[in-house]
Amino acid sequence: MSQQSLSYSTELTRPVNVASVPKRSPFRYPGGKTWLVPWIRRWMHSLPSYPSRIIEPFGGGGIVSLTVICEGFTSKAVIVELDEDIASVWQTMLGRDAEWLANRILDFPFSASSVEKMLEMKPKSMRDRAFQTILRNRVYHGGILAPGSGLIKNGENGNGLGSRWYPKTLYKRIMNIHSVRDRIEFVEGDGMDTIKDISQDKDTVLFIDPPYTAAGKKAGKRLYKYHELDHERLFALTNSYRGDFLMTYDISEEIAQIALSYGFDIEPIPMRNTHLREMRELLIGRDLSWARD
Numbered sequence: 001m002s003q004q005s006l007s008y009s010t011e012l013t014r015p016v017n018v019a020s021v022p023k024r025s026p027f028r029y030p031g032g033k034t035w036l037v038p039w040i041r042r043w044m045h046s047l048p049s050y051p052s053r054i055i056e057p058f059g060g061g062g063i064v065s066l067t068v069i070c071e072g073f074t075s076k077a078v079i080v081e082l083d084e085d086i087a088s089v090w091q092t093m094l095g096r097d098a099e100w101l102a103n104r105i106l107d108f109p110f111s112a113s114s115v116e117k118m119l120e121m122k123p124k125s126m127r128d129r130a131f132q133t134i135l136r137n138r139v140y141h142g143g144i145l146a147p148g149s150g151l152i153k154n155g156e157n158g159n160g161l162g163s164r165w166y167p168k169t170l171y172k173r174i175m176n177i178h179s180v181r182d183r184i185e186f187v188e189g190d191g192m193d194t195i196k197d198i199s200q201d202k203d204t205v206l207f208i209d210p211p212y213t214a215a216g217k218k219a220g221k222r223l224y225k226y227h228e229l230d231h232e233r234l235f236a237l238t239n240s241y242r243g244d245f246l247m248t249y250d251i252s253e254e255i256a257q258i259a260l261s262y263g264f265d266i267e268p269i270p271m272r273n274t275h276l277r278e279m280r281e282l283l284i285g286r287d288l289s290w291a292r293d
């Protein structure tokens with residue numbers, strides 16, 4: 001463990017250009033990890049062999065699982081998520097209504113009034129709920145689905161409500177996910193239970209991206225319906241897991257200290273937030289020498 005503070009390695013000064021990363025998730029996910037994809041590839045290459053399985057206990061848009069599955073690093077991903085709306089999308093994409101959902105998006109007559117009407121409706125089935133969730137994720141400010149969020153006003157380049165509604169792209173992403181459905185298991189539940197219950201299979205790796213509410217951070221609370229988390233317990237559970245893991249956190253001295261107290265390795269790495277402001281996030285793992293190479 002070479003890093004003892006949040007000082008920055010000089011080589012890691014430039015954030016990843018997300019335009020160069022394939023987008024595979026249909027979600028615009030607040031806290032989504034597209035920018036981390038090149039680091040995930042480096043992590044995979046650093047392992048003695050590719051893992052037989054990856055588990056994402058805080059799944060959200062599942063970017064990391066989709067990447068490692070679609071790029072052939074593993075043959076099995078388990079995505080866990082507590083939010084029922086997000087769960088309805090995963091269950092529909094992986095189930096027999098995937099094409100219905102993709103077509104529903106393609107055929108939806110998008111306008112301010114049709115969006116308003118659709119979002120007011122009470123979904124009668126899981127697939128209706130999935131469609132509503134995708135729509136809301138596209139037209140709500142920052143893709144935020146948590147209570148208190150609302151419709152975007154001017155949209156991208158002043159193009160209004162439809163500025164993030166790309167039906168053909170969404171169709172393709174959903175059908176691509178459906179095509180790898182036998183390699184993805186979705187669990188609607190508590191990611192903490194998953195970490196506690198998984199077998200100590202050394203070929204499984206964990207990618208842990210919890211809501212950021214530790215050390216008084218408010219972001220997670222605003223972004224996610226489910227944001228309460230016992231962060232100390234998460235570290236204790238992760239410590240008792242024997243396989244490899246990679247965790248990301250909003251940068252904070254307090255989290256860095258907890259990580260170091262478990263003998264974990266830490267590395268602050270550069271990223272650009274949605275407002276293109278350069279920031280750092282904290283990577284935590286057993287040995288992050290691969291991230292400094």
Ligand SMILES: C[S@@+](CC[C@H](N)C(=O)[O-])C[C@H]1O[C@@H](n2cnc3c(N)ncnc32)[C@H](O)[C@@H]1O
Nearest residue numbers: 029031032033058060061062081082190191209
């Ligand atoms: C930072 S986001 C994950 C983003 C994801 N890595 C991506 O790239 O899209 C954290 C997610 O954890 C979910 N969550 C919060 N508490 C949870 C819990 N106890 N179990 C499972 N999921 C939880 C939230 O609903 C949110 O979707």
